[in-house]
Amino acid sequence: MTQSTNTAMPLLHADRVSSIRSGRVLFSQLQLAVQAGEIWQISGANGAGKSTLLRMLAGLLVPNEGEVRFNGQPLHRVRDDYHQQLLYIGHKAAVKPELSALENVFWQRRLGGDTTATAEQAQDWDVLEQLGLLGLEEEMTGRLSAGQQRRVALTRLWCSTASLWILDEPFTSLDVDGIALLQQRFLQHLSRGGSIVMTSHQPLTDTQLPLQQLTLNSARAEVLL
Amino acid sequence: MWRWLHPYAKPEATYRLVDKLLPWFAALTAVSLLVGMVWGLAFAPSDYQQGDSYRIIYIHVPSAIFSMGAYFGMAVMGVIALVWQIKTAEWSIPAIAPVGAAMTAIALFTGAIWGKPMWGTWWVWDARLTSELILLFLYVGVMALYYAFDDQRTGAKAAAILAIVGVVNLPIIHYSVEWWNTLHQGATITKFERPSIATSMLWPLLISLLGFMLLTISLVMMRFKNELLRHELHRPWAQRVLGTAEESH
Amino acid sequence: MMNSWQLWRSVLVKDLRIAARRRSDALNPLLFLLMVVTLFPLGIGPGPDILARIAPGIIWVAALLATLLGLDRLFKDDYNDGSLEQLCLLPQPLAFTLTAKVAAHWLLSGLPLVILSPVLALLLNLPLDAWWALALTLLLGTPALSALGAIGAALTLQLQRGGSLVSLILLPLFIPLLIFATSAVENAGMGLAVQGQLAILAAISVLTVTLAPLAMAAAVRMSMN
Amino acid sequence: MAFDSFQEFVQMGGYGFYVWLSFFLTFLVIAGVALDALIGRRRLQRQSRTLQRRRQRLSKRQQRQSSPVEESKR
Numbered sequence: 001m002t003q004s005t006n007t008a009m010p011l012l013h014a015d016r017v018s019s020i021r022s023g024r025v026l027f028s029q030l031q032l033a034v035q036a037g038e039i040w041q042i043s044g045a046n047g048a049g050k051s052t053l054l055r056m057l058a059g060l061l062v063p064n065e066g067e068v069r070f071n072g073q074p075l076h077r078v079r080d081d082y083h084q085q086l087l088y089i090g091h092k093a094a095v096k097p098e099l100s101a102l103e104n105v106f107w108q109r110r111l112g113g114d115t116t117a118t119a120e121q122a123q124d125w126d127v128l129e130q131l132g133l134l135g136l137e138e139e140m141t142g143r144l145s146a147g148q149q150r151r152v153a154l155t156r157l158w159c160s161t162a163s164l165w166i167l168d169e170p171f172t173s174l175d176v177d178g179i180a181l182l183q184q185r186f187l188q189h190l191s192r193g194g195s196i197v198m199t200s201h202q203p204l205t206d207t208q209l210p211l212q213q214l215t216l217n218s219a220r221a222e223v224l225l
Numbered sequence: 226m227w228r229w230l231h232p233y234a235k236p237e238a239t240y241r242l243v244d245k246l247l248p249w250f251a252a253l254t255a256v257s258l259l260v261g262m263v264w265g266l267a268f269a270p271s272d273y274q275q276g277d278s279y280r281i282i283y284i285h286v287p288s289a290i291f292s293m294g295a296y297f298g299m300a301v302m303g304v305i306a307l308v309w310q311i312k313t314a315e316w317s318i319p320a321i322a323p324v325g326a327a328m329t330a331i332a333l334f335t336g337a338i339w340g341k342p343m344w345g346t347w348w349v350w351d352a353r354l355t356s357e358l359i360l361l362f363l364y365v366g367v368m369a370l371y372y373a374f375d376d377q378r379t380g381a382k383a384a385a386i387l388a389i390v391g392v393v394n395l396p397i398i399h400y401s402v403e404w405w406n407t408l409h410q411g412a413t414i415t416k417f418e419r420p421s422i423a424t425s426m427l428w429p430l431l432i433s434l435l436g437f438m439l440l441t442i443s444l445v446m447m448r449f450k451n452e453l454l455r456h457e458l459h460r461p462w463a464q465r466v467l468g469t470a471e472e473s474h
Numbered sequence: 475m476m477n478s479w480q481l482w483r484s485v486l487v488k489d490l491r492i493a494a495r496r497r498s499d500a501l502n503p504l505l506f507l508l509m510v511v512t513l514f515p516l517g518i519g520p521g522p523d524i525l526a527r528i529a530p531g532i533i534w535v536a537a538l539l540a541t542l543l544g545l546d547r548l549f550k551d552d553y554n555d556g557s558l559e560q561l562c563l564l565p566q567p568l569a570f571t572l573t574a575k576v577a578a579h580w581l582l583s584g585l586p587l588v589i590l591s592p593v594l595a596l597l598l599n600l601p602l603d604a605w606w607a608l609a610l611t612l613l614l615g616t617p618a619l620s621a622l623g624a625i626g627a628a629l630t631l632q633l634q635r636g637g638s639l640v641s642l643i644l645l646p647l648f649i650p651l652l653i654f655a656t657s658a659v660e661n662a663g664m665g666l667a668v669q670g671q672l673a674i675l676a677a678i679s680v681l682t683v684t685l686a687p688l689a690m691a692a693a694v695r696m697s698m699n
Numbered sequence: 700m701a702f703d704s705f706q707e708f709v710q711m712g713g714y715g716f717y718v719w720l721s722f723f724l725t726f727l728v729i730a731g732v733a734l735d736a737l738i739g740r741r742r743l744q745r746q747s748r749t750l751q752r753r754r755q756r757l758s759k760r761q762q763r764q765s766s767p768v769e770e771s772k773r
Contacts, residue, residue, distance in 0.1 A: 060559055060698045080565040088563055092556030098492040110484045111560050140495075266718075267708060270701050277701075278714035281721050288725070307692060327732045335721040342717050359646050366643035373633050382696045383629050387643055390625055390689050394647050397678065401650035408657060440729065447736040454743050458750060467740075469747040 009072050011036050011195055012057060012164060017066035019052050026052055027216055029066070032197075036163070039186060039196040039209055044216030050199040051091060051168055053216065057197060058088040058166050087112065087162035091169060093153030097142025101133055104141050105155045112160040127158040131181070146173040157185055165189065167198040183209060237462045239313045240453045247446045254439040261433035269426050281339045283430060287437035289332035289353065292360055293395070295325030295441055299367070300392035303385035315381040316456055318388060319371050320448035324441055326364035332357045352406035356399050363391045377456065478566040482574040485561075489578035492551075499547050500582045504590065507540040511594055522599040529598035530659035531652075533608060537587055538648050541619045542641050544583045548575060548627045549694070558631075559698055569691035573683070576624045576690075584616030600663065607662030610672060611655035618679040621686035622647050628693035650678060 010033035018028040026049030034040055042050050055061040057068060059075045059082065068075045070082045094111070095104055105124045128134050131151045136144060141152055150173050157165065171179050183206035186196055190210070204211055265283035272279040299321040306315035336354045337347045348354070367384050374380030457463040464470035493500050514532050515525060552558040552575075561571050588609050595605035626644040630636030658671035702708040711718045 055698070058563060060562060083563050083565045086563060088560075090556050090559060092554065092559075094556040094560045096488070096492060096555065096557065098495045099488070103491070107484070107488055110481065111564065262722075266722075268701060271712060276714055277712035278717055280711065280714075280718050284721060284725050323735075324732060327728050331725050331728055334724055338717050338721045338724075342714055359649060362642075362646040366646065369639055369642055370629060373630070373636075373639055376699065379632065379696060379699050383693065386625075386689055386692050386696070387629060390622075390647070390686075393685065394650070397650045398646070401653045405653045405657070444729070444732050444736070447733060448739070451736060451739040451743060454740070458743065458747055464747055464751070467744045467747045469744060469751055 008035060010034055010069075011071065012197070013069045013072070014053070014057060014063075015066050015069060017053075017056060017063035017068065019049055019056065019061075020064045021049070021052060030216075032057075032214055034164075034195050034197055036193050036195055037190055038212060039190055040198070040212045040214060041204065042197065042199045042214050042216065043201075048216040050216060054088075054166050054168050054197065054199060055090070058086060059083070060088075085163045086166065087156060087160045087164070088166045089153060089156065089168065089170065093150065095141055095149050095153045097140065099141060100138050101128065101141055101144070101152050102137040104152050105159070108153070108156045109159045112156060112162070124159075127155045130158065131155060132177070147175055147178065150174055151178060154182065157182075157189075163194045165194065165196045165198070167196065169199055169201070171200050171202050179205065236313055236316075236453050236457050237460070240450060240457075240462075240466065243446050243450055243453075247443065247450070250439055250443045250446060254436060254443050257432055257439060258436035261429050261436045264429035265433060269429050270423070272426075275343065278339060278342050279426075281335050282426075283433045284437075285332060285335040285339060286430065287434045288328045288335065289357060290434065291437050291441045292325055292328035292332050292357065294438070295321055295328055295445070296360065296363065296388070296395065297392060298445075299325060300388045303388040303392075306382070306385045307389070312378075312456070313453065315378070315385060316452040317445070317449050318367070318381055318384045319377075320452045321445050322364055322368045322371070322384070322388075324444045324448065326361060326368065327444075328437075328441060329357055329361045329364055333361060350406070352403045355402050355406070359398055359402065360395075363395070367391070478570050481564065481566045481571055485571055485574035486578050489575055490581065493578070493582050500544070500586075503540040503544040503583060504586050506543055507536045507587070507590070508594075510536040510539065511597055515598070525599045526601060526604075526663065529595070529600045530604070530608065530656040530663075532598060533591070533594050534611075534652050534655050534659075537612065537616070538619065538645065538652065540587070541583060541616070541623050542644065544579065545623045545627045545640055546637065548579050548624055549631055550627070553631045553697065558694060562695060562698060567691075568694065569687035572624070572628075572690045572694065573687050576620050576683075576687075579624065580617055580620040584612070584620055587616055588612045600659075603665060604659050604663035607659045607668055607672075610668075611658050611675060614672060614675040614679055615651045615655050618651055618675075618682040619648065621679075621682045625686055625689045625693060628690045628697065631694070631697040632699070651675065654678070 012032075012034040014030060014032040016029045016031060018030070019026040026047075030053070032040070032053075042053060044050050052061065056063050059068070059079065070078050070085075075082055094108070096107065099107065102124060105127060109124070125134075125137075128137055131154065133148065133151055133155075136148065141149055144152070154170065170182060174182065179202070183204060187206070187208060189196065261283060266280055269280070271277050299318055302314045302317045302321065305311055306318070333354065336351070336357065340349050340351070340354075341347050367387050370387055371377075371380045371384040374383060454463045454467065461470060511532060514528070518524060518528075549558060552561075562568055564571065591609040591612055592605055594600075595608055600608065622644060623640075626640040627636075629643070630640050633639065654671045654674050658668040658675070661668045661671065709715055709719075
């Protein structure tokens, strides 16, 4: 269950973290050290605690034991710095069904910390085009298909300047083209020294990705209550 | 096997402390309540205006004071829980709330029973009774919020936040109700606040106050012990305390 | 980096835009208020004297209930679609960002009440001297209603059916507002001074609007569990 | 002593019903809260036993899984 003892200080380090959810130990004493330029895939059965681990890494959840460190500092002490460097896309992708695709992209860019943002920008069109959403930009997002909505959410990966991506099931409801596109984007991000932590039920098809694996083993989970 | 769960956790120490103190508090409660009640009921002189009905004061006033006191204590625990992230403080909130609510209920119905011979009706919109009623609503809110959550830790945290919000509002509510009361009833005699009270009546009242304070603390301790065990049920110490630990493990 | 104020504005604009596309959500509490106010003359009888006497109480109680109705949409949608967790992950202070949502809620529920108040006054035969006082109390009091309501909404985010619980925990907190507001309207109807009550209402609103965001932020972070 | 006889003490100058009713109800409420705490402890004991049994079942299963050789012998 423990991996990677690199000598350099890791970018993100989950140090002996444990999670106890509704009376069950999901994982305990877990070690994960993410270096710059690495991509980690967290795998495990349903309910093994993958999403919980990602939320802990993002700082949304406080570990029951242990601590998460960013550049060697506990998260709660460097919260603002960390959140500037972090892009987290959860299960729920923060796409507003009442807004159009373009408005959503604008809103996502705002969440990404873009100041220059005015309502319509050339780069938004580029991103929409790359993701195959051109022609749908004025449509209410709620009326798009699940895969298209996912693509709208993923536009953040093209707008953000964050160096660490934490993605919970980014491939959900994407088609083959979409998955390939996303993996290309991962490669770009990694080549620029960015890091990715993600969960996925599908194996990643792109063999170029220097994927590292962490498997959450629920068989060892203790029942508490 | 349990190595990742703290070998000697703080809640256990807290439990031991409370367990050790509780018998003393219980004994002191019994003594002071007995003295206060017997003195108040049998030895204190009769009131020249209200006769012997005023003897309800020996439970009404202490319970009213400590219904507020318990709420205040609950909010202090809420601040400790949220600011310093101390979980035992968090767990004390569901222990305090029902006891405080019970004190509030006592203050309410003793007030109503007292009102019947004095005013001829069970309920008057008197300032203190109204405040107590609202306080009861606040307690009910805290308890309902706590029990609405499946996850008790989240529930306790929510209750802590609400208790703090409530305690900030409590003085405002109290003041506004008092102001509302004078506005609508004019300067009538307030039956609970006497300008002065004879020393022979005051002493038993003070002892009753002490007794109710100790009673509140003892009841909270009893419930707090349960809360500690409930949250730590999976730890060996809790199983030992409950006598359900197994030998081989 | 984007400053807090820019984020505040974009949250407000986004919320107002979404509300504009779901008009019935914002309108329903107001229609509810209007109907409750209509029910009283039907239940008590249309005698103008008695109506004028109880009008301030009726209007304010109805306003409290209408506020409770509208609280559901304050954070729940954002919580369900993941937008709220994104706000938690921003470097900008959450408590401040959340006030933008409260402001949007007030613009959609409190302000229409103020505008509607002459109609309500007319329906209940409130003397002309009193209706401006009614409008002022609503203007000064409803920000506090929105801010307190937001605490209740944030505390019950995780609960599936939080509606009745929200009323239970909020109504006692609304009592001071009710007392001072109705007394101001009554005094105005009798030609007495109302500055005192209005000052207290304003003070309560200022206090609530400044302190409540802290409780809201704590409650929202707690709900991320 | 404010009363001359026990009879008078019970009557409380005509207010006996009110005084004793409030004392009785107070006692009832306090006893209820205390009793609830005691019952709560019983319930915790029961829960703890259930928990122990579940853990035993689980550890047995894990032992069986980890030592298939023994399994086949039996």
